[in-house]
Amino acid sequence: MAKHSEGLDMLGELGLRTNKEREVCRTMDEVFAYIKKWTEKRTSLSYDIDGIVIKVNDLAQQNELGARVKTPRWAIAYKFPAEEVETTLLDIELSVGRTGVVTPTAILNPVQVAGTTVGRASLHNEDLIHEKDIRIGDTVVIKKAGDIIPEVIRSIKENRTGSEEPFQMPKVCPDCGSELVRLEDEVALRCINPKCKAQIKEGLIHFVSRNAMNIDGLGEKVITQLFSHQLISDVADLFSLSKEKLLELERMGEKSVSNLLASIEASKQNSLERLLFGLGIRHVGEKAARTLALEFDTMDALRQADKETLQNTADIGEKMADSIVTYFENEEVHELLAELKSYGVNMAYTGPRLSEEDTEDLVFSGKKVVLTGKLEKLTRDEAKSLIMKLGGDVSSSVSKKTDIVVAGSDAGSKLEKANELGIPVWSEEELMEYLPDEGEL
Numbered sequence: 001m002a003k004h005s006e007g008l009d010m011l012g013e014l015g016l017r018t019n020k021e022r023e024v025c026r027t028m029d030e031v032f033a034y035i036k037k038w039t040e041k042r043t044s045l046s047y048d049i050d051g052i053v054i055k056v057n058d059l060a061q062q063n064e065l066g067a068r069v070k071t072p073r074w075a076i077a078y079k080f081p082a083e084e085v086e087t088t089l090l091d092i093e094l095s096v097g098r099t100g101v102v103t104p105t106a107i108l109n110p111v112q113v114a115g116t117t118v119g120r121a122s123l124h125n126e127d128l129i130h131e132k133d134i135r136i137g138d139t140v141v142i143k144k145a146g147d148i149i150p151e152v153i154r155s156i157k158e159n160r161t162g163s164e165e166p167f168q169m170p171k172v173c174p175d176c177g178s179e180l181v182r183l184e185d186e187v188a189l190r191c192i193n194p195k196c197k198a199q200i201k202e203g204l205i206h207f208v209s210r211n212a213m214n215i216d217g218l219g220e221k222v223i224t225q226l227f228s229h230q231l232i233s234d235v236a237d238l239f240s241l242s243k244e245k246l247l248e249l250e251r252m253g254e255k256s257v258s259n260l261l262a263s264i265e266a267s268k269q270n271s272l273e274r275l276l277f278g279l280g281i282r283h284v285g286e287k288a289a290r291t292l293a294l295e296f297d298t299m300d301a302l303r304q305a306d307k308e309t310l311q312n313t314a315d316i317g318e319k320m321a322d323s324i325v326t327y328f329e330n331e332e333v334h335e336l337l338a339e340l341k342s343y344g345v346n347m348a349y350t351g352p353r354l355s356e357e358d359t360e361d362l363v364f365s366g367k368k369v370v371l372t373g374k375l376e377k378l379t380r381d382e383a384k385s386l387i388m389k390l391g392g393d394v395s396s397s398v399s400k401k402t403d404i405v406v407a408g409s410d411a412g413s414k415l416e417k418a419n420e421l422g423i424p425v426w427s428e429e430e431l432m433e434y435l436p437d438e439g440e441l
Helices: 004-013 028-044 059-065 126-131 197-207 220-228 235-240 243-247 254-267 272-279 286-296 299-304 307-311 318-329 331-342 356-361 380-389 413-421 428-434
Strands: 051-055 075-079 085-096 101-113 116-122 139-145 149-155 189-191 368-372 393-395 404-407 425-427
Touching: 004 059, 028 051, 085 116, 085 197, 101 139, 116 139, 197 220, 197 235, 197 272, 235 331, 243 254, 272 286, 272 299, 286 299, 299 318, 307 318, 318 331, 368 380, 368 413, 380 393, 404 413, 404 428, 413 425, 425 428
Parallel strands: 116 149, 368 393, 368 404, 404 425
Antiparallel strands: 051 075, 085 101, 085 139, 101 116, 101 189, 139 149
16 A cells, blocks of 8 residues: 555545545645635534645655654644625623723624634724724624634624614723723723722632632632622631522532632632732733742742842743732732731742752753643643643743643644744653652652
8 A cells, every 4th residue: 555545545444433524635726725615614414624635646755754742743633714794893892800990891682603603702802993994883804813712803894774873992891980081002091990890800810820829610600609698708708608508699509619628728829929929010920920939939038029129030021020010009908918917828839849950950941931732631720830840941832942842633733833943842741751740859
């Protein structure tokens, strides 16, 4: 057998299912004609597809071309352009995030896009709405970015009847009524009222999330329920919840309440970096929170740090330092931290602490690592945590400064860029050889 197609033919003769729409092309013109045909006919198939795989048919040539860590060099995927669908923009809804950013969302006449019903789509910000001249009542074209996130691409102006309404962002917060402001170098409008209920609720959802305080049983729906029943108004209130009050809530039985209270109690022992990230200090992400916790050790020491001291800390720039200083100058923050401390919430770093000598011996010491694709044996967060404990710096993008790219299944553009730059690419199996179990660190 010398051809890939011959192998598929033989599998079919043996009674195994193969794709009957496959075709052997002898020229690139034939390949392009095949792509054009199925771009037009893809909706006629009994299953969804997002592209076509083009393979070298000669097995000897396949062997000569070889493979990368996860992908063969003798095959490439052509992705169809995202499906575009027309529908009507019924309204524009505003939501307030935990940092106060007011985001417009398109409310649409529900329509099928890439296999799912879409009734809402991102509009990003006011500038984009005006730039695209999108109006309430317009016929609009939507697509799923990356076949995942619905977004409005454009309006169809020739379909206008004159009844469409231009959209204007409000001057006040849709939730609390405070004046909205546009900070320097930002396109977004923000509510800067620290008592805005929408921000507080979103902040609570962030505080209990997996990468922050990781309180099992406190998802968005439970937080919303607790907030609407006025059982919580800030993060400290979570630690005063009682069994009696929780049992009064809908769908909260004896067992679920006991589990929730146990999870809240356990979260008090979290290391400082989780609390810092959970507090939602502007510009302080998960990585910066860990850096600060390692450097300052306790919340009190961090509170007392001035801008210069903060900027002398690795990876902490001027903007982040300003944000941290401003946050800890707030008297309400002092009261919140005192309250958390009174409930027994840990305010110190309790994670692994390595000496310089130890760090130098670690496999990822000084290395910038990027994770891409789907991992099978670890979650992305578990892999990230273990790499960082072994001295690595986990980044979200590939650049010339990247030392290692770990590629799981379905790795995309990051893997391609790593290959272009000649950066070493590891499989998950290779990564696992260097990672101890969590309990060993």
